[in-house]
Amino acid sequence: MERIPVLRMGSLLLITIQVDMHDKLALQLQDDVTERISEWGSTGVLIDISSLEIVDSFIGRMLANIAAMSRVLGADTVVVGMQPAVAITLVELGMSLPGVRTALSVEAGMELLFAALPGTQSGSGHERSEA
Amino acid sequence: MSVLKREQLPLKNSNDIVLARQKVRQWSVDLRFSLVDQTKLVTAASELARNALDHGKGGQMTIELLSNGSKAGLQLIFEDQGPGIPDVEQALKDGFTSGSGMGLGLGGSKRLVNEFSIESEVGRGTRITVARWR
């Protein structure tokens, strides 16, 4: 059965959602993420939704659930790449996704996750670019 | 106000919700709605279709292309023969967050469209009509 692939990158899990998900697919993803975190001891989950043109309340709850469940299992979650139209619609819907950290890009998301790791040098979470 | 085109889709399983979304997206693109307006309408359709399925135990969505002489729009009608909504006003106030109340999120959907009307009778079913003008 089709599933959204969950890729491993060191201590991070990388998920790119590109399809218009039906409910079962979304629930399957929730299950897969929690299993992988347990299996691989991941400490970070990065969900790339830059291809998602629609995020309704169901998908929104799914993202919030993944963030919450991962936290219980000791991992941080960052959702990246939300499209402007999607953000505007979610706000109008009344969903602000509390508890879900977000970043503009995969790169920014990874920086957030690495910064959160204990004992890393760039613990202050600042971007390192020339002023 | 005239209906230029009409189509009906069943809402019997979760895959139908995806099909409903795609149909609404298709028609919105054809009508040249702005991207934000498209997104709002398709998202509203997704919410209401899911409600008809989950709460209403299945139903159908009718999509209509309307014309008012000078402006064009899309109208969506979601009907189900489910348990109905006892307190419509309350349902319109509910939020999504913790599943308090019915969690129908009707208030949210209402904000995504230009016109919103709801008829519901306990034991008979529910009918929600929404429209978005270009």
Add this chain to the structure above:
Amino acid sequence: MNELAEIISQNEGQIRAEWIRDMGSSVQRADLIGKDELEEQCRSLLSAIVTGIRTSGPGDLTAAGWSSTREFLQEISASRARQGFSPADVATFVLSLKRPIFSLIRREMASSQEKLFEAIWTVTELLDRLALITSEAFMAAREELISRQQEELLELSTPVVKLWDGILALPIIGTLDSARTQVVMENLLQTVVATNSKYAIIDITGVPTVDTLVAQHLLKTITAARLMGAECIISGVRPQIAQTIVHLGINLEDVITKAKLSDAFALALQRSGRKVVRESGAPVSPISGLFAKREE
């Protein structure tokens, strides 16, 4: 009525020549429409009219036989509207067809007064209605042009400026209503994505009043930006506005606000791990020692 159609079609060239001559230079606008193009338009309209009369009769212009005529008129009318013709010019384009056709009918139907009168009346009614269609199409095109210009004006009036890598500024001047806020919000968020900017400074120095509605709009923008992974800072909050906000009980707990744009910029720089440093050895102006230096 087929006789009418025949007469017109057989004398098409002559009608066209007289028609164009009668139009007058203000309707022809040789500077906007080339001679060949004008001839072509006249030929097309005449031929469409003949087809219309033959297929559906001259009475009912909503019939199928007239649809291509209607479309043609709508098209040239809309294009003339865009080019800047006046509504009178566009109607005259159609109406000046009357005289050439009347002259023609008078010649051809001289034998029967009854037929002549009938034909003239039919042509009058027909051309009047066609002129009306043309005028309506003209209005519709003008309205669309105006509304499009209004949209563009809305966009222009709130430019998004890049202050630095990853830091945007949005100076808002004037009142914020619902429509404008939508445009402003979309524009800002799209620029955030396009420039990968984590910080957006919304400066409201130029916003005269902030009421609950405006505050709501701003809050929605800030929430949407946050959902995307960017942070908004509001700057340019005047003392009166600060009072209004507290007075109205608007909750800005989660929002960073600064009185001046420069403060907001400094904060954004700091948050993104940057510092502005004066280089030692930089040329010092001879008069700089005369004035007290005030570092901001």
